[in-house]
Amino acid sequence: MSVLVLAEHNNDKLNEATRKAITAACLISKPVHVIVVGSECENVAKVTSGISGVDKVMLADDPIYKNMLSETTSELLLDLIKDYDFLVAAASTNGKNILPRVAASIDVSQISEIISVIDDKTFQRPIYAGNAIATIETKTEKNVITIRTTAFETAPESDKKAEIERINPKTNPQLSVFIEEKVSSSERPELTSAGIIVSGGRGMQSGDNFKLLESVADKLGAAVGASRAAVDAGFVPNEYQVGQTGKVVAPELYIAVGISGAIQHLAGMKDSKVIVAINKDEEAPIFEVADYGLIADLFEAVPEFDKELEKLQK
Amino acid sequence: MKILVPVKRVVDYNVKIRVDKDTNSVDLNNIKMSMNPFDEIAVEEAIRIKEKGQCDEIVVVSLGPEQSKETIRNALAMGADRGILIKTEHSPEPLIVAKALAKLVQQDNYDLIILGKQSIDDDCNQTGQMLSALLNCSVGTYASKIDFDNDSIIITREIDGGLQTLKLSKPSVVTADLRLNVPRYASLPNIMKAKQKTIDELDPQDLGIDMNPKLVIKKVEEPPKRIGGGKVESIEELIDKLKNEAGVI
Numbered sequence: 001m002s003v004l005v006l007a008e009h010n011n012d013k014l015n016e017a018t019r020k021a022i023t024a025a026c027l028i029s030k031p032v033h034v035i036v037v038g039s040e041c042e043n044v045a046k047v048t049s050g051i052s053g054v055d056k057v058m059l060a061d062d063p064i065y066k067n068m069l070s071e072t073t074s075e076l077l078l079d080l081i082k083d084y085d086f087l088v089a090a091a092s093t094n095g096k097n098i099l100p101r102v103a104a105s106i107d108v109s110q111i112s113e114i115i116s117v118i119d120d121k122t123f124q125r126p127i128y129a130g131n132a133i134a135t136i137e138t139k140t141e142k143n144v145i146t147i148r149t150t151a152f153e154t155a156p157e158s159d160k161k162a163e164i165e166r167i168n169p170k171t172n173p174q175l176s177v178f179i180e181e182k183v184s185s186s187e188r189p190e191l192t193s194a195g196i197i198v199s200g201g202r203g204m205q206s207g208d209n210f211k212l213l214e215s216v217a218d219k220l221g222a223a224v225g226a227s228r229a230a231v232d233a234g235f236v237p238n239e240y241q242v243g244q245t246g247k248v249v250a251p252e253l254y255i256a257v258g259i260s261g262a263i264q265h266l267a268g269m270k271d272s273k274v275i276v277a278i279n280k281d282e283e284a285p286i287f288e289v290a291d292y293g294l295i296a297d298l299f300e301a302v303p304e305f306d307k308e309l310e311k312l313q314k
Numbered sequence: 315m316k317i318l319v320p321v322k323r324v325v326d327y328n329v330k331i332r333v334d335k336d337t338n339s340v341d342l343n344n345i346k347m348s349m350n351p352f353d354e355i356a357v358e359e360a361i362r363i364k365e366k367g368q369c370d371e372i373v374v375v376s377l378g379p380e381q382s383k384e385t386i387r388n389a390l391a392m393g394a395d396r397g398i399l400i401k402t403e404h405s406p407e408p409l410i411v412a413k414a415l416a417k418l419v420q421q422d423n424y425d426l427i428i429l430g431k432q433s434i435d436d437d438c439n440q441t442g443q444m445l446s447a448l449l450n451c452s453v454g455t456y457a458s459k460i461d462f463d464n465d466s467i468i469i470t471r472e473i474d475g476g477l478q479t480l481k482l483s484k485p486s487v488v489t490a491d492l493r494l495n496v497p498r499y500a501s502l503p504n505i506m507k508a509k510q511k512t513i514d515e516l517d518p519q520d521l522g523i524d525m526n527p528k529l530v531i532k533k534v535e536e537p538p539k540r541i542g543g544g545k546v547e548s549i550e551e552l553i554d555k556l557k558n559e560a561g562v563i
Contacts, residue, residue, distance in 0.1 A: 067478070069480070070443065070446070070453050070455070071446075071452060071453065074447065092474055093455075093456065093471075093472075093473040093474045096439050096443075096455070097443065097453075097455045097456075098443075099443075100408070100439075100440035100441075100442075100443035100444045100447070101443045101444065101446060101447040101453065102447070103409070103440070103444065103447075104409060104412055104440075104443070104444035104445075104447035104448055105447045105448075107409075108409070108528060109407050109408065109409045109440075109527070109528040109529045110408070110409075110438070110440050110444075111529065112437065112438045112439055112440060113437065113439075122532070126437065126537070127340075127435065127436050127437055127534070128325070128331050128340065128434070128435060128437070129434065129437060130537060131330070131331050131536075131537065132331060132333050132340055132534050132535065132536060132537065133534070133535050133536070133537050134531050134533070134534050135531070135532040135533040135534075135535075136529050136530070136531060136532065137529070137530045137532050138528065138529055138530075139527075139528050139529070139530065140528050173450075174483075175451060175452035175453075175482070175483055176452040176453070176454070176480050176481065176482045176483065177480065177481040178478070178479075178480060179468070179479040179480060179481055180478070180479045181473070181476060181477070181478045181479070182476050182477045182478075183475050183476035184475055184476045184477075190474065190475045192474065193474075196562070196563075220563060237493075238492050238493040239472075239493065241492065244327055244434055245327060245351050245352070245434065245492060246492060252562050253556070253560070253562040253563065262328070263328065263329070263330045264327050264328065270540055273560075273562070274556070274560045274562050275542065276552065276556070287542065287543060287545075288542050288543060289540050289542040290542045290543070290544065291542060291544045291560070292544055292545070292546045292552055292555055292556070292560075293542075293543070293544060293545045293546070294545070294546050294547075294548075294549070294552055295545070296549075301549055304549045305549050305552070305553070308549055308550065308553050309553070309563075312553065312557075312563075
């Protein structure tokens with residue numbers, strides 16, 4: 001029973017999510033092969049070949065794969081999967097975009113965002129934004145699986161290098177054309193990969209007041225998030241939203257400021273390792289999930305927190 | 315141009331779900347159901363395209379029980395033209411939904427299919443991508459903007475850490491992300507008007523779809539409870555705890 005893992009990368013660096021997918025792949029079955037699809041991405045293949053658990057790396061290096069477009073990449077994977085029992089990827093934008101297309105083409109259902117491997121036919125995955133956990137058994141021979149990266153460890157370096165095999169590109173179906181990509185230039189980390197998140201809710205009262213949170217975030221190297229209430233009130237753009245219909249996050253530390261803790265917000269952050277809540281309403285449901293709750297006026301507490309962090313830095 | 319918008323009836327996003335230990339499933343009795351929020355965004359986008367004069371007809375389709383007609387009716391009240399209910403006992407897995415949708419698209423030649431990026435019940439995030447595979451057509455997931463350029467569709471996609479713009483050839487499947495638009499509320503006159511619009515009923519058998527699932531849900535359980543409720547009295551204590559007890563700063 002062999003596993004093929006699709007690597008996530010930007011042609012230059014391997015994305016850490018791939019190491020987590022490799023860990024999950026090793027739990028499913030062995031051997032584990034990794035396919036690096038991209039353009040001028042040989043370095044990514046080299047790094048991948050040194051990861052513990054990887055038995056072989058395949059490299060499809062061609063200009064048509066530069067942006068890992070779904071139609072083009074799935075064409076290649078369709079050809080490769082003939083020799084494998086499992087196709088696995090991190091549930092990152094590319095994994096989520098490409099794998100279902102491959103699954104439907106070989107007439108199998110995909111098992112999305114698994115959080116644990118029970119055996120090679122049985123997996124657990126969150127449903128209802130993590131408010132329930134489903135145990136899923138597959139009835140098909142081949143399986144296509146994406147991995148919730150927050151649930152698996154990072155595969156470490158190995159002392160030996162796996163072989164790298166170059167494979168030929170397939171034809172480009174030319175159904176879509178890449179135009180441009182704008183990677184956000186914010187100094188702050190991205191919400192879904194941030195180790196610390198500072199989020200604000202309706203209690204922030206205005207978009208301007210988010211500056212208080214930004215200042216704290218910058219001292220902690222944190223991302224800034226928001227509840228749906230804050231987004232709906234127009235304080236911050238949609239991309240800040242943490243919650244069931246926004247981003248689901250699980251950082252090491254989540255600081256909820258002026259957030260009451262509506263169900264749909266809790267669904268998006270309750271798997272965080274440590275949760276801090278600052279709110280003046282002691283009845284706020286956010287305190288039920290918080291490890292450290294501070295009942296205080298945020299307009300006094302946050303500037304004080306900011307000052308203390310500054311002292312700490314010195 | 316004809317647009318197909320598949321919609322799903324799901325537990326309302328404000329409802330706290332309960333796991334029924336006896337039936338190994340999520341208890342759906344007497345629970346408020348609504349249109350999947352991402353599908354609502356898809357319906358809104360189709361209507362905006364029509365309002366710009368770039369679309370002749372918007373058809374809304376749902377797979378599900380009789381009650382899914384309410385969801386379709388809701389989309390009609392927002393401004394879609396007619397509905398189709400493919401009647402099934404439960405909501406089937408994404409591959410089966412994609413197969414049914416593919417049959418409809420092949421029968422009626424839609425140029426664009428817009429659907430939510432995922433439903434908020436099973437959180438699969440697959441149907442659109444699968445549909446594009448079965449139609450062997452272009453796909454643009456997680457769209458935050460849709461434009462038209464002659465015969466192609468220009469979409470901006472939300473990708474990890476940024477935005478990507480693609481040019482898609484028609485027909486195409488586009489999935490809606492949160493930032494695409496803010497859906498309108500149906501006005502009372504439009505709710506009344508929607509009652510006159512037609513909803514056709516289809517049986518999955520009519521479409522020749524194999525309804526047997528490939529995945530079996532063995533068990534549904536509650537996630538491990540988070541033990542919270544800890545309190546601190548001051549910022550000073552908070553910093554001390556974060557630093558020395560939790561070790562996170």
